Amino acid sequence: SQTIHQWPATLVQPVGSPLSLECTVEGTSNPNLYWYRQAAGRGLQLLFYSVGIGQISSEVPQNLSASRPQDRQFILSSKKLLLSDSGFYLCAWSADRGNSPLHFGNGTRLTVT
Amino acid sequence: GNSVTQMEGPVTLSEEAFLTINCTYTATGYPSLFWYVQYPGEGLQLLLKATKADDKGSNKGFEATYRKETTSFHLEKGSVQVSDSAVYFCALSDRASGGSYIPTFGRGTSLIVHP
Numbered sequence: 001s002q003t004i005h006q007w008p009a010t011l012v013q014p015v016g017s018p019l020s021l022e023c024t025v026e027g028t029s030n031p032n033l034y035w036y037r038q039a040a041g042r043g044l045q046l047l048f049y050s051v052g053i054g055q056i057s058s059e060v061p062q063n064l065s066a067s068r069p070q071d072r073q074f075i076l077s078s079k080k081l082l083l084s085d086s087g088f089y090l091c092a093w094s095a096d097r098g099n100s101p102l103h104f105g106n107g108t109r110l111t112v113t
Numbered sequence: 114g115n116s117v118t119q120m121e122g123p124v125t126l127s128e129e130a131f132l133t134i135n136c137t138y139t140a141t142g143y144p145s146l147f148w149y150v151q152y153p154g155e156g157l158q159l160l161l162k163a164t165k166a167d168d169k170g171s172n173k174g175f176e177a178t179y180r181k182e183t184t185s186f187h188l189e190k191g192s193v194q195v196s197d198s199a200v201y202f203c204a205l206s207d208r209a210s211g212g213s214y215i216p217t218f219g220r221g222t223s224l225i226v227h228p
Binding site (some may be wrong): 006032034043049051059078085090092094096097098101102103104105106107108109 | 144145147149154155156157158159164173179202204205207208210214215216218221222
C-alpha cells in the first residue's frame with residue numbers, strides 16, 4: 001500500500017534562518033506531488049506542484065522554493081524565513097488521473113520567531 | 114478558472130442532529146468531486162468522492178451526490194456524533210491547461226458537535 005511521510009512534525013525557526021521540509025512517498029511511482037500551506041483560517045493554499053522529476057510549478061510567488069530530486073521525494077525550502085512563513089505545511093500525492101484523490105501527510109507546524 | 118464555494122462555518126450541532134454542508138463548484142471541464150475531513154493537528158483525509166453526474170459517494174454515514182445540473186456536491190449525515198467534529202473540505206479535480214489534474218479546494222467548514 002502507499003504511504004506518505006512528512007517531517008519534521010513541528011519546527012520553530014528564527015527569522016532569517018533557512019528551511020528544509022521533506023516529503024517522501026512509498027508504494028507508487030510517478031506520483032503528482034504537492035505542497036500546501038494552511039494558515040489560521042483553515043483555507044489551503046497551493047504552493048507548488050510537480051508532475052515529474054525536476055518539474056516544479058509555482059502557484060504563489062514568495063521566498064519559498066521546491067525541488068523534486070527523486071521520483072518520490074519532494075522538498076520545500078527557503079533561504080531566509082519570514083514571520084509570515086509561519087503556518088501548517090502539508091505535503092500530498094495523487095495519481096495523475098482525474099478521479100484520483102489526494103493523499104496527505106500529517107503536516108509540519110512551522111513557527112517563525 | 115475552477116472554483117469551489119462551501120458554506121461558512123462554524124456549523125454547531127447537537128449529537129444525533131442532521132448535517133448538511135453545502136458545496137457548489139464551477140469548472141471548465143467535467144471534474145471529479147471530493148470531500149475531505151481534517152481532524153485537529155492532522156492532515157486531510159479523503160471522506161468520499163464521486164466521478165460522474167448522479168453518482169453518490171458515501172462513507173462512515175456521510176453521503177454526497179454529484180449534481181451536474183446545479184453544480185453542487187452537498188455533504189449530508191443523518192445523525193452526527195461528537196467524534197465528527199472536524200473541518201470539512203469540498204474539492205474538485207479537473208484537467209488543467211498543461212494536461213495534468215490539479216485539485217481545487219473550498220475554504221473548509223468547521224463542524225462542532227456538542228453532546
